[in-house]
Amino acid sequence: MKLTDISRQLATAFAAVGVSGLVLVGCNNSSAPEANQEPVTEGATAETTASTSDIDPEHTKIVIGTTEGDFADMVRNQVKGTLEAQGYEVELVAFTDYVRPNLALAEGDLDINIFQHKPYLDTFKKENNLDLVEVFQVPTAPLGIYSGKKSSLDEAFKGMSVSAPNDPSNFARALVMMNDLGWIKLKDGIDPLTASKADIADNSKYDIDIVELEAAQLPRARDEVDFAVINGNYATDSGIKLTEALFQEPSFAYVNWSAIKSADTGKKWVEDVTNAYNSEAFKKYAHETFPGYKYPKIWGSDTSASIDTAAKTDSTETVETEAAAQ
Template sequence: MKLTDISRQVATAFAAVGVSSLVLVGCNNSSAPEATKEPVTEGTTETTNTEATTTSDIDPEHSKIVIGTTEGDFADMVRNQVKGSLEAQGYEVELVTFTDYVRPNVALADGDLDINIFQHKPYLDTFKKENNLDLVEVFQVPTAPLGIYAGKKTKIEEVYKGMSVSAPNDPSNFARALVMMNELGWITLKDNIDPLTASKADIADNSKYDIKIVELEAAQLPRARDEVDFAIINGNYATDSGIKLTEALFQEPSFAYVNWSAVKTADKDKKWVKDVTNAYNSDAFKKYAHDTFPGYKYPKIWGADKSTNTSTAASTAPVEDPAK
């Protein structure tokens, strides 16, 4: 599949209807550990957000906000900036962290969370459709892009026939991994496939390098780097494991996967949701994000396409038939 075709399809895929039910396979809920709840801070806490006030200007019907995220940068954004900002406004804030991509939406729908922040829109759209959940996206958040990182091999030029590449096993992110490998010329995808739902069945040719694709739960990818030649790792799990985004050998160029917050549809116009939205779009949070998360892709309303560092490694072109 031509690279220009992939780029065009990613840019227009959000308008497509009928995402495959395969997108939800792969996140094993039953084996995942319990979610981690962090204690609510008693009273108002100090915050670096100069825009916050200590007056009680909160939603009178919703004084405590329970935020669910995956562990890593999204959780750090709450701990280090958003929590203090909302508490200074008068809210109580509890952070609940997860290690998988299934339970945050289920917990939100069940009322155990007020809002979650961990997923891109294609995943949310498909999950709520397949599980009949009444959820809606609210605002975007800074997102670490998917990247290819060194495993046993440390350079893109070290590709060889029969190499192993690990990838996230949830189909939405697995599709992204396939698109990345297609862009590098490692595999060839079929023409006219939907890049948001690409699967192994959409691989037209894997004969160039005969890649063994090792599918793992996203949180396990950083720990398993020494077991494969290259690892395709979600940005939040990379940074949570101490891997710098600048260490990526290649990053996905698409802006289709900047992550969103989600709430129940019935809550979308409530004051507390607007207050959380304002906290994530305040000048103080923007400064924090740019200072703390270099190389991330930022919300579109921030002017992400212009301000984000989207550079990749100096060389991303694979060498033909390199030695092992």
């Protein structure tokens, strides 16, 4: 299956189910590790200052849940100070898995979480019967293929091992990337959002041993495989630069979203958090701090400079489907 075929199917799939892209995320039925609950700080640290009368009088403390890494840093370094300057108390809870953040949100332990793309959110809330809804997009590090024992795509060989995230959503993305590179061939007509090993039509060219690992383990296991498909947030959290990627997924369909309980839709505190993430100060911070990321569509700006993957493949075609408006 050619990249152009996959791209058309992605566009069709997203339009059909009304999804827009949101890095990261996986389904894992194992017990989740405890989250890191950070203390509330006193005083305002952001440039913006405002009277406490500007806050939601019925919701003066906001508990934000993220995965550890770039999303947590966005809160620590920018959003937290902006909201505290406005008069809110802000608490960050950082998780090391993709399961607890949605469960904690649904259970009321969080007010909002920020860590997942919309296909994952849609699947997770359906499987777990959760009443959650997306609110706004955030800068997102794309999925990439990084060096392991081999340092160049030209070193691909028959029998090589490639690690990939074991959650269904990101594993499907990894398969599409390998298809784009010509490493494997996916069946014609498959849904790229749900691609699995069963959808591989031909793996004979390289006879790849696909090693499935939890996303957080992928950076640490690079030395054990020839190439590693790593989620962007875990790459940056482990000190890997996105510009070191040997190949990045060309699709813009997985820009991440925030999520809240449906009952909180339209509340002032939600509007204030949304504004903090879309402020000019945050945009400036994001552009300076996260090179290689994809940015929210609503910003109306080009993505930050990313590596030139076009030179590494015979052809690339970007899917920029952004259904399901905010």
